[in-house]
Amino acid sequence: MGWLGENLGLVVDLTLQHARLSVIPIVVSLVAALPLGWVISRSRLGIVLLGVGNVIYTIPSLALFVSLPAILGTRILDETNVVVALSLYGVTLMMRGVADAFGSVSDDVRQSARAIGYSAAGRFASVELPLAAPVIIANLRVVSVSTISLLSVAAIIGQGGLGYLFTDGYSRDFPAEVLIGIVATLVIAVVFDLVIVAAGRILLPWQRPARRGRARASLALSPDAAGGAS
Amino acid sequence: MNYFAGAIAFILDGANWGGENSIGSRLVDHLVYTGISVGIAVLIAVPVGLLIGHTGRGRTIIVAITGSVRAIPTLGLLLFVVLFTGLGLWPLVLVLVVLAIPPLLAGAYSGLDAIDRQTIDAARAIGMTEWQILTRVEIPLGIGLIVGGLRSAALQVVATATVAGYVGLTGLGRFLIEGLALHRYELAIVGAILVAALAIVVDLVLVGVQRLVVPRGVPRGTSRPRARGGRPSGPSGAPAPVTEG
Amino acid sequence: MIEFRDVSKQYPDGTTAVDRFDIVIPSRKTTVLVGSSGSGKTTLLRMINRMVDPTAGAVLIDDEDVAGIEPVRLRRRIGYVMQNSGLLPHRSVVDNIATVPRLTGASRAQARARALELMDTVGLDRALAKRYPSQLSGGQQQRVGVARGLAVDPNILLMDEPFSAVDPIVRTDLQQEVLRLQRELHKTIVFVTHDIDEAFLLGDQVVILATGARVAQVGSPAEILAAPADDFVADFIGAKKGKRRLEVASRRDDDLVLADSAGFPVGLLARSQAYSVSDKTAQAGDA
Numbered sequence: 001m002g003w004l005g006e007n008l009g010l011v012v013d014l015t016l017q018h019a020r021l022s023v024i025p026i027v028v029s030l031v032a033a034l035p036l037g038w039v040i041s042r043s044r045l046g047i048v049l050l051g052v053g054n055v056i057y058t059i060p061s062l063a064l065f066v067s068l069p070a071i072l073g074t075r076i077l078d079e080t081n082v083v084v085a086l087s088l089y090g091v092t093l094m095m096r097g098v099a100d101a102f103g104s105v106s107d108d109v110r111q112s113a114r115a116i117g118y119s120a121a122g123r124f125a126s127v128e129l130p131l132a133a134p135v136i137i138a139n140l141r142v143v144s145v146s147t148i149s150l151l152s153v154a155a156i157i158g159q160g161g162l163g164y165l166f167t168d169g170y171s172r173d174f175p176a177e178v179l180i181g182i183v184a185t186l187v188i189a190v191v192f193d194l195v196i197v198a199a200g201r202i203l204l205p206w207q208r209p210a211r212r213g214r215a216r217a218s219l220a221l222s223p224d225a226a227g228g229a230s
Numbered sequence: 231m232n233y234f235a236g237a238i239a240f241i242l243d244g245a246n247w248g249g250e251n252s253i254g255s256r257l258v259d260h261l262v263y264t265g266i267s268v269g270i271a272v273l274i275a276v277p278v279g280l281l282i283g284h285t286g287r288g289r290t291i292i293v294a295i296t297g298s299v300r301a302i303p304t305l306g307l308l309l310f311v312v313l314f315t316g317l318g319l320w321p322l323v324l325v326l327v328v329l330a331i332p333p334l335l336a337g338a339y340s341g342l343d344a345i346d347r348q349t350i351d352a353a354r355a356i357g358m359t360e361w362q363i364l365t366r367v368e369i370p371l372g373i374g375l376i377v378g379g380l381r382s383a384a385l386q387v388v389a390t391a392t393v394a395g396y397v398g399l400t401g402l403g404r405f406l407i408e409g410l411a412l413h414r415y416e417l418a419i420v421g422a423i424l425v426a427a428l429a430i431v432v433d434l435v436l437v438g439v440q441r442l443v444v445p446r447g448v449p450r451g452t453s454r455p456r457a458r459g460g461r462p463s464g465p466s467g468a469p470a471p472v473t474e475g
Numbered sequence: 476m477i478e479f480r481d482v483s484k485q486y487p488d489g490t491t492a493v494d495r496f497d498i499v500i501p502s503r504k505t506t507v508l509v510g511s512s513g514s515g516k517t518t519l520l521r522m523i524n525r526m527v528d529p530t531a532g533a534v535l536i537d538d539e540d541v542a543g544i545e546p547v548r549l550r551r552r553i554g555y556v557m558q559n560s561g562l563l564p565h566r567s568v569v570d571n572i573a574t575v576p577r578l579t580g581a582s583r584a585q586a587r588a589r590a591l592e593l594m595d596t597v598g599l600d601r602a603l604a605k606r607y608p609s610q611l612s613g614g615q616q617q618r619v620g621v622a623r624g625l626a627v628d629p630n631i632l633l634m635d636e637p638f639s640a641v642d643p644i645v646r647t648d649l650q651q652e653v654l655r656l657q658r659e660l661h662k663t664i665v666f667v668t669h670d671i672d673e674a675f676l677l678g679d680q681v682v683i684l685a686t687g688a689r690v691a692q693v694g695s696p697a698e699i700l701a702a703p704a705d706d707f708v709a710d711f712i713g714a715k716k717g718k719r720r721l722e723v724a725s726r727r728d729d730d731l732v733l734a735d736s737a738g739f740p741v742g743l744l745a746r747s748q749a750y751s752v753s754d755k756t757a758q759a760g761d762a
Contacts, residue, residue, distance in 0.1 A: 165306075
C-alpha cells in the first residue's frame with residue numbers, strides 16, 4: 001500500500017477524470033435516447049435507427065477510439081474522441097431500452113389517457129414517461145456500468161482515466177497498481193449506480209414497494225444488453 | 231479521411247495477406263483466440279444457464295454474475311492476470327472466457343424463462359420427462375435467445391481479443407497496437423477497420439445461424455410466444471402462474 | 476373409477492387449497508367439478524395425474540393409489556386438455572397430436588396415421604395437419620388439444636377449463652363436440668369449469684365446490700336443479716335470484732331437455748345417464 005500512499009494524488013485525479021469522462025456520455029445517452037427510443041417504439045423509421053445502432057454497437061471500442069480522430073479531425077489525444085465514442089455506444093444501447101420501455105406501456109392505459117382528455121404532449125409527460133421510467137432507469141444503469149468500464153480501454157490511446165493505472169502498472173510490472181485501478185473503477189461504477197437508483201426512488205415514489213426483493217438493487221441485468229463493444 | 235484511403239489500400243493489397251505477420255495470419259490468430267474462448271465459455275455457461283432456466287432456481291446468481299462482470303474493466307483484468315501468469319495464450323483465453331460467460335448464461339436462462347409457462351406445464355401433464363421437456367420443448371423454443379447470448383458473447387470476445395496485441399500475442403488488434411506504438415496512424419486504422427469488419431461479419435453469420443435454428447411456428451429472433459388477443463408481453467417476460475380455477 | 480379419499484392439500488405458505496375432499500368419480504361418465512376461483516377445482520384435477528400431490532389422503536384409480544405410480548408413466552396413460560391448448564408452438568398439428576404416442580415408442584408413421592384419424596374424430600380438416608398452432612383459430616387449437624388428449628386412447632380424460640378462452644359461439648360447438656365424442660367413446664371424463672351452464676350441459680355428475688374444495692353438492696344436473704342443497708348452491712346455480720331458473724322442461728323420447736325461465740332449451744340430458752349417475756352418486760355417498 002506504500003505506492004498508493006505516495007500516489008494518492010494521482011489516483012484521486014484519475015478517478016475524478018474517469019468520473020467526468022463517463023458522466024458526459026451517460027447524460028448524453030439518456031437525453032438523446034428519449035426521443036430516439038420514442039420514435040423507435042412508434043414509427044417505421046425505428047427499424048432503420050435500430051439497424052444503424054446495431055452496426056455502431058458491433059464496432060469494437062478500441063477500433064472506434066482509434067478511428068474517430070480521422071473522422072472528426074481531432075488530435076488523437078483529444079478527450080472528445082473518447083466522449084463521442086462512448087456516447088455513441090451509450091445512445092445505441094439506451095435507445096433500444098427506451099423503445100422497450102415505451103413499448104411496455106399498455107395500449108389500454110394509453111387509450112384511456114386519451115379518452116379522459118390528455119393531449120398528445122400531456123399524455124407523453126404525465127402518462128407514458130412515468131410508466132416507462134422504471135425500465136428506462138434499469139437501462140440507464142446498464143449504460144452507466146458499461147460506459148465506466150469501457151472508458152479504461154482508451155488507456156491504450158492515452159485517454160483512459162483510471163485505465164492509465166493499467167497500462168502504467170503493466171509496463172512497470174507492478175500488479176498492485178493495476179489492481180488499484182480496477183478497484184477504483186468498480187467504486188465509480190457502484191457510486192454511479194447508487195446515484196441512479198436513488199434518483200429513481202425519488203422520482204418514482206410509487207415504485208418503492210412494487211418490485212419484489214432486493215435482487216434488483218444489485219447491478220442491473222438486461223439480457224439484450226449483455227454483450228457488445230468492449 | 232486520407233488515413234482511411236491509405237488503410238483501405240493497404241488492406242486491398244494482396245501482398246499484405248500472405249506470410250508471417252500478414253493480415254491473413256493475424257486474422258486466423260484472432261479467430262483462434264475467439265473460437266477457443268467462446269467454445270470453453272459455451273461448455274461452461276450454457277448448461278448452467280439451461281439448468282437455472284429449467285428449474286427456475288438460482289436466478290439471482292445470473293443477475294449477480296452478469297452485473298458484476300460487466301463492471302470489471304477488461305483491460306485491467308487482462309493486464310493483471312498477465313502480470314501473474316506471464317505472457318501466453320492461456321491468460322488471454324481465461325479473461326475472454328470470463329467475459330463470454332455472462333451473456334451466454336443470460337441468453338440460456340432468459341431463453342427458457344421467456345417460454346409460456348402453460349406450454350411447459352402441458353408438456354409435463356401429457357407425460358414428458360424433465361429431460362424431454364428440456365430437450366424437446368425448452369431448448370427448441372428458447373434457441374433464439376440462446377443463440378442471441380452466443381452472439382453477444384462472440385462480439386464481446388472478438389472486440390476484447392483486439393487487446394491481445396498489447397500482451398505479446400497477435401490477432402488483428404496487433405496492427406492497431408503497432409500503429410499506435412510506431413506512430414504510423416494509417417496502420418492503426420488498418421487494425422481498426424479489420425477488427426470492426428470481423429465483428430460485423432461474425433455478427434451477421436450468427437444472425438444467420440439464429441434464423442436457421444429457430445424452428446418454424448416460433449416467431450423469429452425471440453422465443454417469446456406472441457400472446458394472443460393483443461396482450462403485449464412485458465419486458466420482464468414474467469411467467470404467468472399456473473392457473474387455478 | 477377415480478376415488479378421492481380424504482384428500483387435503485396445504486401449500487408451504489400455509490394456505491389450504493383442498494381440505495379433506497372425499498368423492499367417487501364413476502367410470503365412463505362425465506364428472507364436472509364446478510366452482511369459482513379459489514375453489515381448488517384445478518388442484519383436484521391435477522391430483523389425478525400427479526401434477527399436484529396431496530399432502531394428506533389418497534387418490535385412487537381403479538383402487539390403485541396413484542402415489543405408487545411413477546408420474547410420467549401415469550400421465551402418459553391419462554389424456555389432458557387445458558385452457559390455452561398448451562400445444563407445442565414449434566410442432567405442426569399432426570406432430571402435436573402424435574407427441575405422446577411418439578414418447579411411448581410408436582413409430583413416426585404409425586403415430587401420424589393415428590393422429591390424422593384423431594383429426595377426423597374431433598372434427599378437424601386433415602388439410603390443417605401441417606399447420607402450426609399459431610396459424611389456427613382458438614377453437615381449432617382446442618380441438619387439437621382434445622385430439623392430443625385422446626391420442627393414446629386413454630380411459631381417463633382430464634379437461635381443465637378447456638373452452639373458457641374461446642368465444643361463446645365456438646364454445647357451444649366444442650361443447651356439442653364433447654357430448655358427441657362421449658357418446659361414441661365412453662371415457663371417464665373429469666371436467667373443470669367455472670361455468671355452471673357448461674357443467675349442467677356436459678356433466679353426468681356435477682360436483683359444486685365452495686372455497687377450499689368443500690363439496691357443496693353432488694348429483695346429476697336434474698337432482699341439483701330440483702333440490703339445491705343449500706343457499707350457496709341455489710345462489711351459484713342462479714335459482715335463488717331468479718336469474719336463471721333451470722328446469723326439466725320436457726321429455727323428448729328418452730332425453731330430458733333443460734330449459735331456462737324464458738323457455739330456451741339450454742341442454743339435453745340423456746335420461747338413462749342421469750339415472751345411472753344418481754345411483755353412482757348414492758354409492759359415492761356411502762364410500
